[in-house]
Amino acid sequence: MSDLPTQAQVVIVGGGIVGCSVAYHLTRRGITDVLLLERRQLTCGTTWHAAGLVGQLRATRNMTRLAQYTTDLYTGLEAETGQATGFSQRGSLAVAWGQGRWEELRRGAAMARRFGLEVNELAPDEAAALWPGLAVNDLVGAVHLPRDGQTNPVDTTMALAKGARQRGARIIEGVQVSSIRVEGGRATGVEVIGPDGAPVSIAAETVVNCAGMWGRDLAARAGATVPLHAAEHFYVVTEAIPGLPRDLPVLRDPGNCIYVKEDAGKLMIGCFEPVAKPWPARGEDIPDTFCFDELPEDWEHLEPILDAAIRRVPQLEHTGLQVFFNGPESFTPDDRYLLGETPEVRNLFVAAGFNSIGIQSAGGAGVVLADWIADGHPPMDLWDVDIRRMMPFQRNRRYLRDRTVETLGLLYAMHWPHRQPETARPVRTSALHERLEAAGACFGELAGWERPNWFAPNGVAPVYEYSYGRQNWFPYSAAEHRAVREAVSLFDQSSFAKLLVQGRDALAVLDRLSTARMDVPVGRVVYTQWLNPRGGIEADVTVTRLGRDRFMVVSPGACQTRDRAWVERHIRDGEACVVTDVTSGIATIGLMGPNSRDLMQRLTDADLSDAAFPFMTSQEIEVGYALVRAARVTYVGELGWELYVPTEFARGVYDAIIAAAGDDLGLTHAGYHALHSLRLEGGYRSFGHDISDEDTPLEAGLGFTVAWDKGDFIGRDALLKAREANRARGGPTRRLVSIRLDDPEPLLHHEEPVWHGDTCVGAVAVGMYGHTLGAAVGLAWIEHPEGVTAEWISRGDFRVEIAGVRHPARLSLKPFYDPTRARVRG
Structure with missing residues (x-):
């Protein structure tokens, strides 16, 4: 402690493999004034007991690029640093015993080939030849990635730490960070516990939270949201098996929730069971003294997994077990890790919540986070893992604990199209939730919102039956789709993020952000993008001018945190502009279809003719007993209005719509599956799905939003x-x-x-x-x-x-x- 510096350019909290990777990559970028603080010893939290699997194929292009980078890094790390890593590329073999799983694996194989990965689709007998002793009588097929690897997590971490030190980073163990210092909305350093128990300050330009299981609480004390929760994670190691090949690929049998890895002549059997055990179980704090600790054995919990392993590898029935291991790992609400600068605190970065793939993610996460810190922006589209996708409520401990029961198992569960989480629901419900439920809504979840994805007719249970083919809701969503094209449908779009941007300089701020011209008449609705300096799309929004100095910004529900932070961070010193998130206070009802004008006209005395209420304009009108802001916009390619209703009036407006519709206009309820099929027929874009910060409006087919002659904009x-x-x-x-x-x-x-x-x-x-x-x-x-x-x-x-x-x-x-x-x- 006596040699503890008083300042550093970057302070990293946490000495697991991710923290050491961030330090390593910062020094490679030339940022050498790096101080990594570990409360006990390097790797002592989760890293030390990881299985060390290094797969390369992930669900999206950029996540796969990062996994490939990790593999390439580990390939040469020992030669660079002189520290052994134990890395070897033995490959992986994933097996399928059902047609749904086989389609999932084959879809993954097609992606792998596109990403330049070597991949082989195997018949069951070919899988048996590759992995001797494998039971294949029930298999449909298998996918083999020869270049997947495995590594020793502790040795690999030490190699990264050594590489960081060689370029000037300081790594100090036995120093507990108690809090992150925040001044003026920026991280300015950390407080650590001194030898006498008194706080000691270390100043920093940038702080990186790589604290793993402790990351949530550390961030919360600084006012930032880092939603993660630990779960117990189990594996067993057999006794030595005579004649066991030493070059076996890692076996993954996701249908049975297991992976099997050869390790020094033994087999390690790990699992991702469907019902996990959050830890701590009742919301207690994780002990600060936790260091290379193990959690209690639970043979009853693991027994079904071991039975499945024996069915897949029969020789296990006659092989003794030498080790039963149980240790904690961190999981996030959506099974994707948390990366980037927090929206609440400038210069506070996070790399945590790695959902049991921290070893294979550490290299890629470290390099892009180092680039982000060095350059001030991410080097590629990282929306999959960007911490700005998270909502403030998601750091609620009970929510995280309940969701973690499910998220561990989702790693090996079937990744069905449109699969919805089942735990920690409902969280956010619109004012219309009960009425939509009575109408047969089957709800999906987005950013905590319960949203109707489809409506079940009378006599049909509003429950998903998943497959890669036409799922059970297909004909009902088709009927909703046709009703929008031919008649009129009602959408609950309350999950839209809604921001009021107000003040003397609100116009200047929004005009500087937007590709389109913001100085438009009051009541005009403008569709625009917000760009970064590289021309990439940071947000895809509509902006309604409510008054001279008042605007309402509407964006996708998943972008609520991101878009608010983007506006606030571009308000210059001295500018009078305030951003207020009014999402929860305003319900949104969409009435879409060729009969929407007739229906609306039954609800209001306002003139809704094309001349009086043109496309892309907004007016305050009376509907039922409420004053409603109606916007003539569409996301489905038909005539329609979005009604922005104060939440307390929403049910009354909904009831008035249903009563006015009668039997002649063909009003139906419609869900988000229909909305997406409609918007894709019409070519409407969606941030996070189709467009990202890597894409310019010109590439995205959105050049029409750019007002080239309006003057400068980002x-x-x-x-x-x-x-x-x-x-x-x-x-x-x-x-x-x-x-x-x-x-x-x-x-x-x-x-x-x-x-x-x-x-x-x-x-x-x-x-x-x-x-x-x-x-x-x-x-x-x-x-x-x-x-x-x-x-x-x-x-x-x-x-x-x-x-x-x-x-x-x-x-x-x-x-x-x-x-x-x-x-x-x-």
Whole structure:
């Protein structure tokens, strides 16, 4: 403690593999004034007992890129540092004993090939030859990734620490950080517990929370949200097995919740059981003294898993067990880790909550976080793991504990399309929840919101039956879709994030952020993007001018935290502008379809004609006994209005709508599955699904939102350069396009590779079944070095690969449905 410095450029809290990776990569970026503080000893929390698996294939392109980087890093780490790591690339073998699991694995294999990973699809007998002793009588197939690896977690951490030290980082063990210092909304250092128990301050420009299980509480004391909770994680190690091959790939049998790894002539059997055990079980604090500790054995809990392991590897029945291990690991509410600068506190970064994949994620997470700190922005789209996706309520301990029961097992559960979490629900319900429930709503969850995804008719239970094919809700959602196209439907869109931006300088702030012109007449609704200086899309919003100095910003529910932080961080010193989150105070009801005007006219005396109430305008009108802000906008490609209703009036307005509809207008309820199938037919974009901070409006097909002549805005210079380059070649080399299958049977979900002849040119970003078009439809990112132009697309021969089968597809720069947007202006 006597050699503890009083300041450092970057202070990292936590000496697990992730903290050491962040230190290592910061020094590689030239930031060498790095101080890593570990409360006890390096690796003593979770890292030391990790299984050390290093897989490369993740659910999305960028997460796979990070996993690939980790593998490449570990390959050369020992040679660089002189510290042994135990890393070897023995491969992995995932087996499937049901058609659903086999389709999941084959879809993953198609993604792997697109990402440049070596992958083999195997018949059961081929899997048995690769993994001797494997029972394959019930298997449908297997997928083998030869370059997957395994490593010694402690040795690998020590190598990262050594590499960081070699470039100047200081790593001090036995120092407990008690709090993060915050001044003026910025992290300015940490407080540690001195040898006499008194606090000692260390100043820093940047603080990085890599505290693992302790990360939530440390962040909460600084006013930041880091939602994670530990769960007990079990594995056993057998006695030595004579003749056991030393080069066995890691075996994954997700259907039986197990993985099996050869380790020094023994087998380690680990599990991700469907019902986990949160730890601590009753919300107690994790002991500060925890250091290389083990949790109590629980043979009863593990018995079903061991039985499954014996069925898959029969020789285990006659093999003794040498070790029963139980240790804690951190899990997040959505099974994705937490990375980036916290929205509440500037210069406070987080890398925590790694959901049992910390070893394979550490390299990639470390390098991108170091880049983020060094450059002031993430180096790629990291929305999958960006901490700004989290909501403040999600640091609630009871919520986290209840959700953790499920999230551990989800790692190996079937990743069905549209699968919904089952625990810690409901959390956030709209004012219309009970009425929608009575109408047959089957609710999904987004950012804690209970949202109706589809409506079950009388006599049908509103419960999901998952598959990769047409799920049980398919015909009911199709009927909702058709009602929007042919009559009128009601959507509960209360989960939209709603921000009031007010003050003398509100216009200047929003105009500086937005691609579109904000100085518009009061009542005008403007669709716009907010960009970063590189021209990438940071937010996709509508802005309604409510008054001279008052605006309402509406964005997707998942972006509530992110978008508020983006505005607040771009208010300059001295500017009079205040951002107020009014999401909870305003319900939103969408009335969409060709009969929406007739229905609305029964509800209000206001003139709703096209001349009096044009498209993309907003007015305050009377509906029922309420004053409602009605916006004539659409996300489904039909005439419609969004009604913004004070929450306490929402039920009354809903009741008035139902009463006014009668039997002649064809009013139905519609859910988010129908909304997405409608919006994809119409080519409407969605942040986080189709567009991200890596994508410019020109690439995303949103150039029409850019007011080139309005003056400066963030990202304008980058867009001007991109526009000139596009003109020179005839179009961008990368473009978001509408895509439609020719065959009406296959379904699109996401990440399906798109082929042009024998060349993979991109992938589907998101897909649904287009009930008006009669085939699966979606949006896809396509690349072509000479420009993704209409002429090149017209040459055809495009195919989408789904579980190993390539299906003919059509591409278009314009939406397949109503490309001129005539219907929304009807």
